Amino acid sequence: MYIPITVDHIARVEGKGGIEIVMGDEGVKEVKLNIIEGPRFFEAITIGKKLDEALAVYPRICSFCSAAHKLTALEAAEKAIGFTPREEIQKLRELLYIGDMIESHALHLYLLVLPDYLGYPDPLSMVDRYKREIEYAMKLKNIGSKIMDVLGSRAIHQENAVLGGFGKLPSRAQFEELRKELKEILPLAEYTVELFAKLEQFREVEDKENVHMAIKPRGGIYGIYGDYVKVSDGFEFPVENYKEWIVERVVEHSFAKHSFYKEKPFMVGAISRIVNNADLLYGKAKALYERYRDLFRYDNCFANNLAQALELVYFTEKAIDIIDETLARWPIRERDAVEIKDGFGVSITEAPRGLLVYALEVKNGRVSYADIITPTAMNLAIMERHVRMMAEKHYQDDPDRLKLLSEMVVRAFDPCISCSVHVVKL
Amino acid sequence: MENRKIRIGFYALTSCYGCQLQFAMMDEILQLIDKAKIECWYMLNRNSSEEREVDIAFIEGSVSTKEEVELVKKIREKAKIVVAVGSCAVHGGVQSWGKEKELEQLWKTVYGDGKVKFEPKMAEPVEKFIKVDYKLYGCPPEKRDFLYALGTFLVGSWPEDIDYPVCVECRLRGNSCILIEKGEPCLGPVTVAGCDARCPAYSVACIGCRGAVGYDVAWFDSLAREFKKKGFTKEEILDRMRIFNAHNPKLEEMVNKIFEEGE
Numbered sequence: 001m002y003i004p005i006t007v008d009h010i011a012r013v014e015g016k017g018g019i020e021i022v023m024g025d026e027g028v029k030e031v032k033l034n035i036i037e038g039p040r041f042f043e044a045i046t047i048g049k050k051l052d053e054a055l056a057v058y059p060r061i062c063s064f065c066s067a068a069h070k071l072t073a074l075e076a077a078e079k080a081i082g083f084t085p086r087e088e089i090q091k092l093r094e095l096l097y098i099g100d101m102i103e104s105h106a107l108h109l110y111l112l113v114l115p116d117y118l119g120y121p122d123p124l125s126m127v128d129r130y131k132r133e134i135e136y137a138m139k140l141k142n143i144g145s146k147i148m149d150v151l152g153s154r155a156i157h158q159e160n161a162v163l164g165g166f167g168k169l170p171s172r173a174q175f176e177e178l179r180k181e182l183k184e185i186l187p188l189a190e191y192t193v194e195l196f197a198k199l200e201q202f203r204e205v206e207d208k209e210n211v212h213m214a215i216k217p218r219g220g221i222y223g224i225y226g227d228y229v230k231v232s233d234g235f236e237f238p239v240e241n242y243k244e245w246i247v248e249r250v251v252e253h254s255f256a257k258h259s260f261y262k263e264k265p266f267m268v269g270a271i272s273r274i275v276n277n278a279d280l281l282y283g284k285a286k287a288l289y290e291r292y293r294d295l296f297r298y299d300n301c302f303a304n305n306l307a308q309a310l311e312l313v314y315f316t317e318k319a320i321d322i323i324d325e326t327l328a329r330w331p332i333r334e335r336d337a338v339e340i341k342d343g344f345g346v347s348i349t350e351a352p353r354g355l356l357v358y359a360l361e362v363k364n365g366r367v368s369y370a371d372i373i374t375p376t377a378m379n380l381a382i383m384e385r386h387v388r389m390m391a392e393k394h395y396q397d398d399p400d401r402l403k404l405l406s407e408m409v410v411r412a413f414d415p416c417i418s419c420s421v422h423v424v425k426l
Numbered sequence: 427m428e429n430r431k432i433r434i435g436f437y438a439l440t441s442c443y444g445c446q447l448q449f450a451m452m453d454e455i456l457q458l459i460d461k462a463k464i465e466c467w468y469m470l471n472r473n474s475s476e477e478r479e480v481d482i483a484f485i486e487g488s489v490s491t492k493e494e495v496e497l498v499k500k501i502r503e504k505a506k507i508v509v510a511v512g513s514c515a516v517h518g519g520v521q522s523w524g525k526e527k528e529l530e531q532l533w534k535t536v537y538g539d540g541k542v543k544f545e546p547k548m549a550e551p552v553e554k555f556i557k558v559d560y561k562l563y564g565c566p567p568e569k570r571d572f573l574y575a576l577g578t579f580l581v582g583s584w585p586e587d588i589d590y591p592v593c594v595e596c597r598l599r600g601n602s603c604i605l606i607e608k609g610e611p612c613l614g615p616v617t618v619a620g621c622d623a624r625c626p627a628y629s630v631a632c633i634g635c636r637g638a639v640g641y642d643v644a645w646f647d648s649l650a651r652e653f654k655k656k657g658f659t660k661e662e663i664l665d666r667m668r669i670f671n672a673h674n675p676k677l678e679e680m681v682n683k684i685f686e687e688g689e
Contacts (some may be wrong), residue, residue: 011472038440038490039530045524060520063444122471154626156444160628167630
């Protein structure tokens, strides 16, 4: 008789989930990530609702990536009604998205991941000894929040991104101020790469079978939006065909479904973007990537932390570039009139945690079909596999050590459990 | 309370974690460390427990599983002050928007016949199960909502409720009226203020994330009657208000008053 080793409530992740490691005579018998948060039926409840009201509700799936949800749903909706935003509006939406990326990565790396490596239960008690790290964390996430605040109306659940463009654009002076502050945090972002390059990537979870999926960025520059998905095995598919290649299945121990590619688990997230698109980086991030090239390992999920740190640098520079382009084109009209026609649209973007899928159908101004697949739902299957690998190496250790290491594997994926349980299909 | 730190717990039910994120993102949180001890806050602290006594319990999220019903009861027993935080805890949240649909039907459309070992229930506000001492409105609440509530608690006082609509703040900011001038269904006239008319200031119609203003006086405001003048139907306004007010028992009655007035 073996007592399972369990973490009932994994701390320092978004949402509520647990780990259950079941032992048997031969060692580890089963590893389950239990998703214990209640289901929220987002697709089902928005059916029959007015398009603009549904678009206000989707971001509420998740606070850590509300801009990602807003902007992906918006792109799917605009494709459905046959509207294409002007290039300058598209750029500004990417800037808003980048705000989310910077805030989310900064929070994850400094407040959720770093305490494990420094031996703290929480980031707040680190303040005495690691004042600089906490200060950097606050400054980095503040600039991300500020972008979302100024351009999106607020840092959580932005309402300013609307069909056709934006309700209102910030002033030239506000953009200039953002630009100045982004310049100031660039060294902090670079420091983050140096810091995370030093942290251990546990060899226990090395997995040569890792398959990574990421968007093929539009315009051939490392980024968030695209029309094709790239897989690290060399395969590509248009976003519209997502259902053939991202196959979801209900599992009994979770309110969230698991996803498979060619019958196997796969990974999405910052490291998946680097694995697929590192050649499309530029600027300081490109140089840092070259310097630490060997640490961006496709076969180790812990490399996701370093990949997020690298993206802090990349997206800070990209945000500055977008602001420069915006100011060069100033003044910019905030919004075009849209006609809400019937239609169907699919958008896949790179949320902070990886691919985010929205498929929306619009009929008579209302949502008639909705399908959403979140990055964490895609990662759950491979996350379980890697926690299992960790457990197989450490099941004879002190259970507290095993628990911590297992949690660290989960945290490396930066799961967003609220995102994963809204789930699917009509 | 002068001699010891105030004990705080932040608990999550089913939600987007946005209220906690808002709380965590306040720079002021670092000043709190000297005055408060965090007994339970899973989002940030691995050394958390729901079993400990606290002075103030902040609860985010709607009650959406049987386990969560037990959890809120436990929190009530262990806490001196219970604060329901945000739209989900206060009104059941956006996940209650589909309240009129059967759970079984929702379940089937999402999970099919696949077996899941947990038992779900419809999302409901915290107050349905336990006594709530104070509410923070909004999706998410503003940072200053947290600061005001926590600040008053720390000095041994009690925060007041806001009993006027978003329109008041919107007028003070000098925004042009989205309802009257653009004819969009802005819920400013019937929504609890405190956001400084954040969305209307961006020329975006209010969707009522802070919930319906609870003092019946506001419902006869001439602005609310504009809904009718602008040609919106009662159903349109009701459906929009239900996004964040699904569990408000007086909703229909109040909207009826707007549409019956002056007939």
